[in-house]
Amino acid sequence: MLHPVVLSGGSGTRLWPLSRQNQPKQFLALIGERSLYQETVLRASRLPGAAAPVTVCADDHRFMVGEQLAAVGLSSGGILLEPAARNTAPAIALAALHLLARDPEALMLVLPADHLIEDEAAFRDAVAGAMTLASENFLVTFGIRPDYAETGYGYIRRGTPLGDAGFEVERFVEKPDRETAEAYLEDGGYWWNSGMFLFRAARYLEELERHAPAIARAAREAHANARSDLDFTRIDRDAFAASPSDSIDYAVMEKTDRAAVVPVSCGWSDIGSWSALWSVAERDGDDNRHDGDVISVDSRGNLVRAAERRMIATLGVEDLVIVDTPDATLVARKDRVQDVKTLVDRMKADGRTEHLVHRKVYRPWGSYDSLAVGPRFQVKRIVVNPGAALSLQRHAHRAEHWVVVSGVAEVTCGDRVYEVAENESTFIPRGSVHRLRNCGKTPVELIEVQSGGYLGEDDIERLEDVYGRS
Amino acid sequence: MLHPVVLSGGSGTRLWPLSRQNQPKQFLALIGERSLYQETVLRASRLPGAAAPVTVCADDHRFMVGEQLAAVGLSSGGILLEPAARNTAPAIALAALHLLARDPEALMLVLPADHLIEDEAAFRDAVAGAMTLASENFLVTFGIRPDYAETGYGYIRRGTPLGDAGFEVERFVEKPDRETAEAYLEDGGYWWNSGMFLFRAARYLEELERHAPAIARAAREAHANARSDLDFTRIDRDAFAASPSDSIDYAVMEKTDRAAVVPVSCGWSDIGSWSALWSVAERDGDDNRHDGDVISVDSRGNLVRAAERRMIATLGVEDLVIVDTPDATLVARKDRVQDVKTLVDRMKADGRTEHLVHRKVYRPWGSYDSLAVGPRFQVKRIVVNPGAALSLQRHAHRAEHWVVVSGVAEVTCGDRVYEVAENESTFIPRGSVHRLRNCGKTPVELIEVQSGGYLGEDDIERLEDVYGRS
The missing domain is CATH 2.60.120.10 (Jelly Rolls)
Known part of the structure; x- marks a missing residue:
């Protein structure tokens, strides 16, 4: 069976003031009425033969996960609570152990909770291809065909074809500079590393055991000592804390000789900033994206989000991000939004709380x-x-x-x-x-x-x- | 005795969203903790020999006037409620009639409620000079020595000197174009028409009778039929409505042969827009004016006002006006703020209320x-x-x-x-x-x-x- 595993560990503040430590990006309704997490589990649940999704999340977010799952009427395949952030390799190990206890042949589809996918049919086809490769014991990653020379992502260089479904991975490459990114785009054989994976749970654990035994050991012990608490599985704090912190890319994918890549063009975005959201959102004739109660005169190229019961009026402004919440409003130049982090650091240094909690x-x-x-x-x-x-x-x-x-x-x-x-x-x-x-x-x-x-x-x-x- | 008469009839929306129809500019604490109205009555009360101020205001604003006077501990010389807006000539006539009933020799110092004066000593000296001329039966206006070529004000051309205190008015001139304004500045004998006046109440009524008898008649009847209501004098609606609507400049000052002008440099501003407020406000090293809870990264030349219990963060933005209130936020380019009117018109057309009332x-x-x-x-x-x-x-x-x-x-x-x-x-x-x-x-x-x-x-x-x- 295909078991979606949704990684909801992010605590990013790049979409501050809407995203906060207590309500990160994946739980926000950025486009439409459902959160990215809800869209992710719904999309996964519509895959042919998909089991109920397993979610791995931070302890602090457990009630939000429970509530958001219930709100879309999905049952849960398990909610695993990470007592500490240890990056993706240990988190996926916990999910693999959880699944193996129920289904020794489990196929895992690992999905970050905070990505946007516009073309669900293309995604579904790619998953079908990846299932074929995974059943041949490959560890499959999904490569997004780039449509511009992005310097903010890692890339995957494809190798030998594996039938129709995908390719061997020749190598993973780090975030490139502008010139290199343009060469990759031109070449056609380099794809964005999406952070989505598909493999047999048992195969992942074998490869983890081989290439990162300390992570595998810590995950096994933390999972063995886990406690059930309402609908949640509370992973053992001390054992999990002993795990090295590492990504699945570094710990496993770059080391295994059975890495495969399935290319896909599915309107993918990780919505890593307010300007990325503006790029993927539908806009009006003046290139504005307005959410909520906004009136605008002679304004162009803006992303404006009004909070409930509040109005925002813009006059003669261009290329701004204006995001309003009940307690804080951001006004930023759209090409500067990567520095929202600087603002958040300032708030931390000032001992404020607007980056931590919503009202x-x-x-x-x-x-x-x-x-x-x-x-x-x-x-x-x-x-x-x-x-x-x-x-x-x-x-x-x-x-x-x-x-x-x-x-x-x-x-x-x-x-x-x-x-x-x-x-x-x-x-x-x-x-x-x-x-x-x-x-x-x-x-x-x-x-x-x-x-x-x-x-x-x-x-x-x-x-x-x-x-x-x- | 010198009787300050404060004209508080303005219902401007140029400082929206802070100013609204139910709380116009004069009642706002734009700089410091007191409103412009409060600063105006306090400044007037500190003039040597000044009587308690008379306020002329719209019926809708009566409780705000009462409350703001009480808050600064001033007693009132009368609060006259205009049942309709008829511009300054009729309003001043009402005040003159109100004063003559108490003091036949009353000198009136007419002050708009919504102007800023930074140099009180210079203002006081100018008033002293004007009192001399007023006691010689001149109708005195105050001319602000321009410090730049403003095209948004009318000007006064000075004539023959009248001793040390002032000059005869040669003529009033309309708002000039840029070139003319520069010539006026160069010339040195043209001053801004400030809207402040000083004269004997009886003299004003005489001149009004001569040059605008319909206004004088309507004001007399409206005042004669006024009713007392708590601390207020409720001017008769029908009689007042019959008055032509005209400014003191057109109705009297341009027509009388006894107009005098006293020049003054007192840091005067009518704060006619958000950019004007920015110009006169103290600013930080990056030329920002911040009021309330504002944090700012790489931002310059902005006017930012946060509402109570809310924070505004700016990132990489320049020359903006950002004004936050409990129900609406304005984000405008600073050189476009004269078009706030366009926004307000849009709200009117949409049947909204954010331009009318505060929460x-x-x-x-x-x-x-x-x-x-x-x-x-x-x-x-x-x-x-x-x-x-x-x-x-x-x-x-x-x-x-x-x-x-x-x-x-x-x-x-x-x-x-x-x-x-x-x-x-x-x-x-x-x-x-x-x-x-x-x-x-x-x-x-x-x-x-x-x-x-x-x-x-x-x-x-x-x-x-x-x-x-x-």
Whole structure:
């Protein structure tokens, strides 16, 4: 069976302020209504004979993965939580071990979660070709036929043809300079290294064992000691931390003598920057890409994204990237967006948080969004998923007022347990032990008004928590 | 006595999105913490022998004027409410009539509310000179010595000297073309027409009677039929509407044979656009003016204003105006900001409201700010001034939940009247007659959560209102 394995480890900030550490690129709806992660798992699930996708992601992103999978109605083949980032070779090893326990003949299709593919039919054909080669024990990589001389990607030089489906890999080459990239384009036998792979899980582990035994050993131990936690597989922290950090390219693909490459032209982009997004997005007659509520006079060549409930007006500007979020707005020259990193570094150095977290925060039980903060109050919109519950908790410094906007909340306050329905409200006095639970079938949405002299997130004493946080 | 008369009739949108119809330029804190109106009344109040200032403003702005005066601790010499905009000649006539009823010898210093003056000492000296000429029955205008060849202002050609203080006006000249403006600058005898005037109230009315009798007649009748309303003088609507609309320049100054001009170099600006504000504002080493939370990499020559609780990051951009507010952001090329009008016209044509009202709305009893809106809820922050009360009212479609954040609110709900103190909350069921009142000495600040299927401002039935709105 073909098992899609989606690598969702990225924590990039190149699309700041939309991407943040707590919500990286793969979880954003950059084009259309679904996130790149959702598009990736859906695309994979439509492949003939595909099993439910396995996702490898950071611990911090587990609830987002779960929620985004559920939102597109897909069941999960497993969500493996990496306790630390160790690059792709160890992550793929974890997925291979996970699959082998279920299917000794498993074929793995490894897909980064944050890439765009416009031509799904071409992708499907390439996967079919790669499956043939993988069943002949090749480790297959996908080479994107370049349509311009990109200097930001590594390239793959094709070797001897392997039937109709692909080629042996002659060699992998590093990111070239402009002149070399142009020569590659001219040559026609150099393709972009896409980061997508297809092979038998057992073959990958054999080759890893041979060429990077320390990674293979650490992955085996970390996987053997993994614990199940709700829908997640929690990989052992200490064992995994002992793994060298390396990419599948360096650790395996460049070393094995069974590397194959399948070329594909499928409208691929890794959307590595705001200008890359502008390039692949549909644009209006003035070459503008506008998302959200934008009005524009005499403006050309811009990428403009307005945040919800906010409008952006442009006047006489060209070739800008303007990206608005509830707490921060970026205005950048489009040809300078690779330096968003410099801005993020500045924020880090200043001890800020706008690069780390969005205003909306995902929690195991749902999410909250801080709508407004004042000297003695904070207003949050809270969504509690069906069947979920917040911890039993107490605040030393604040009272909380809850107004239920939709759904029915079960509220514990002191000794009382009672229901609060739509349009009703309740009050949690300062110091009272309380809990919020959703026993219904639809999400509970409520507005929380906190009042008091100190309103920090750290004023919380958790007495009981179904998610092990107490 | 010298009576400052502040004309606050402007409703300009040239500084959109910060200026809106409900909060025009004069009420904004553009430089520093006080609004241009507040700076104007304070500057006037510091003139030797100055009486309390008279303000002429639009009816819609009355509570803002009252609040801004109170905030700087000034008493008012009167707030005259124009029921319609009729340009400066009728507005000044109203003020003259108002003053003559109190002081037959009143000297009026007419000041637009939205101008910046950096050198107060120079201004004061000019006023002293003008007082001398006004007491000799001249109608004095102030001429700003130009420091560059501006084509956007009218000019005044000086005539024969009148002692040390000033000159007769030889003639007023229209906005010149570039070449003419340069010739004026070179000549040295042409000054910018500032829109500030000083004369005896009685003299102004005499000249108005002579040169624009219809205006004088309408103003007299509108003033005679005025009604007092709280601290305001409500000018009669029908009589005032009958007045021709004309400027003091056209109606009087260009026609009288007693026009004098006092030259002054006082760092004057009418801040007629975002680029004008940038020009007069202090800037950093890269020629940027940043207000609020701004971080900037490789950016030069920009004016950037971040809204409260929001950050703006700029990267590699030059000569832009970026102005952020809670509901709209402008990004414009600095040399195109005169076309903000085009944007505003577009909004009008689209039936939008971002050019009319800010999210924060002033009411006779205080203010409210819509913090968040969702499918079935709206959250407002409401401030009720000491001694003020909202109308006795009822909503057909929504329930309201009030959490008091500071102060003590007196709540009427159905038959009950009760107090709600800090950290406490109360609930107004849908359809209940209710009222909110502040009987205390400090403002009541509360968070209102509205819930229900329809949340429009028009779902209100006013049963009783101390401000005459029921």
